[in-house]
Amino acid sequence: KNQVEQSPQSLIILEGKNCTLQCNYTVSPFSNLRWYKQDTGRGPVSLTIMTFSENTKSNGRYTATLDADTKQSSLHITASQLSDSASYICVVSDRGSTLGRLYFGRGTQLTVWP
Amino acid sequence: EADIYQTPRYLVIGTGKKITLECSQTMGHDKMYWYQQDPGMELHLIHYSYGVNSTEKGDLSSESTVSRIRTEHFPLTLESARPSHTSQYLCASVSGGTGSTEQYFGPGTRLTVT
Numbered sequence: 001k002n003q004v005e006q007s008p009q010s011l012i013i014l015e016g017k018n019c020t021l022q023c024n025y026t027v028s029p030f031s032n033l034r035w036y037k038q039d040t041g042r043g044p045v046s047l048t049i050m051t052f053s054e055n056t057k058s059n060g061r062y063t064a065t066l067d068a069d070t071k072q073s074s075l076h077i078t079a080s081q082l083s084d085s086a087s088y089i090c091v092v093s094d095r096g097s098t099l100g101r102l103y104f105g106r107g108t109q110l111t112v113w114p
Numbered sequence: 115e116a117d118i119y120q121t122p123r124y125l126v127i128g129t130g131k132k133i134t135l136e137c138s139q140t141m142g143h144d145k146m147y148w149y150q151q152d153p154g155m156e157l158h159l160i161h162y163s164y165g166v167n168s169t170e171k172g173d174l175s176s177e178s179t180v181s182r183i184r185t186e187h188f189p190l191t192l193e194s195a196r197p198s199h200t201s202q203y204l205c206a207s208v209s210g211g212t213g214s215t216e217q218y219f220g221p222g223t224r225l226t227v228t
Binding site (some may be wrong): 034036041042044046049102104107109 | 118202218
């Protein structure tokens with residue numbers, strides 16, 4: 001069964017600290033992995049997209065890694081800011097159809113305290 | 115910022131009412147999607163469309179219907195709302211093609227059925 005599991009479920013850190021969010025997946029055949037940021041009451045916004053051949057991709061203070069062999073990804077946030085408080089969702093796409101079926105994790109709820 | 119819009123943003127309605135959630139995008143995208151998301155849970159695909167006059171049901175059984183008469187417009191209709199329909203509904207669109215194409219989300223509609 002194709003699944004996407006994220007950990008931790010929630011995380012509280014102090015402003016300025018770094019943190020790492022984890023994503024494990026069993027989706028096959030793999031096409032790409034995306035990290036989204038979703039503010040409360042808003043739609044998800046894409047942070048990174050990685051294909052099979054990409055190991056790391058950065059977007060400002062966000063750095064995503066991908067290990068396609070172990071089917072694991074991480075999202076590292078550097079020097080956290082209060083505006084980073086949001087849910088971070090890992091989404092994996094398969095290659096099985098034109099739709100590029102998306103499998104969503106439940107997200108990690110990050111809270112940054114001043 | 116993606117040019118995809120949803121109205122209303124919030125809706126409280128009584129049981130048995132007919133409602134239509136609006137979604138429109140100005141990017142000329144062929145593929146559009148409706149997702150349902152409960153708090154702290156993953157997004158579930160309920161409907162999708164590959165283009166005008168093309169609509170399909172997603173993974174999650176839904177009593178809603180959709181139509182795609184124009185490329186830019188993908189409304190979702192509930193003929194008779196029930197409390198079990200209370201949820202957040204997210205619309206998304208993707209440009210044509212497969213692989214690492216970006217999926218853009220609207221801001222969502224928070225529906226409460228009393």
